Amino acid sequence: AQSVTQPDIHITVSEGASLELRCNYSYGATPYLFWYVQSPGQGLQLLLKYFSGDTLVQGIKGFEAEFKRSQSSFNLRKPSVHWSDAAEYFCAVASGGPLRGLIFGQGTELSVKP
Amino acid sequence: GAVVSQHPSRVICKSGTSVKIECRSLDFQATTMFWYRQFPKQSLMLMATSNEGSKATYEQGVEKDKFLINHASLTLSTLTVTSAHPEDSSFYICSAPVFARRAYGYTFGSGTRLTVV
Numbered sequence: 001a002q003s004v005t006q007p008d009i010h011i012t013v014s015e016g017a018s019l020e021l022r023c024n025y026s027y028g029a030t031p032y033l034f035w036y037v038q039s040p041g042q043g044l045q046l047l048l049k050y051f052s053g054d055t056l057v058q059g060i061k062g063f064e065a066e067f068k069r070s071q072s073s074f075n076l077r078k079p080s081v082h083w084s085d086a087a088e089y090f091c092a093v094a095s096g097g098p099l100r101g102l103i104f105g106q107g108t109e110l111s112v113k114p
Numbered sequence: 115g116a117v118v119s120q121h122p123s124r125v126i127c128k129s130g131t132s133v134k135i136e137c138r139s140l141d142f143q144a145t146t147m148f149w150y151r152q153f154p155k156q157s158l159m160l161m162a163t164s165n166e167g168s169k170a171t172y173e174q175g176v177e178k179d180k181f182l183i184n185h186a187s188l189t190l191s192t193l194t195v196t197s198a199h200p201e202d203s204s205f206y207i208c209s210a211p212v213f214a215r216r217a218y219g220y221t222f223g224s225g226t227r228l229t230v231v
Contacts, residue, residue, distance in 0.1 A: 099211065101160045104157045
């Protein structure tokens, strides 16, 4: 069965430090992978997505993610975190095309220390 | 572009009453709408998929009679929580697929916080 695992429930980093949020997926075919960010009580904003091609994907707000098929991973990175990046981050995989919805990971809550 | 407007953003209702949540696609036609539920500090779980003009498809374990979904037009999908109980209190989010060139993505509503008292 398809699944997404985000091993880290909560991460705290200092402002200006680098960030990496982990995501592992289980999917039989070539996965379509997404990273979303959610502020408290808000909907989801797309950071980036991977469909095919270049395995290093650039997104908004300075985020990037690298697809590694051999490790079944799609980790999100940012070289320098800003206080405004504090939020909940979700990794997701398309469960079988655009008409099938997304399977989400458990989410990683990011806190940023001044 | 591709905005989904979700209303209300917050609703408090008494136990046993029904609540309707609306999602409208503002600048595109949404033939499909996904409905997710998110409990506090948890992930989003797909509840059901609605398709314009046909019956909704519910995920395993979701009560069809409690969560009524209607997708009567290409721009409006509604979720009605019937006979709501405190355990139905949750954050409900709608989402629609959007297509661009050879790729696709999903746009999300801003969510509805339902509190049943």
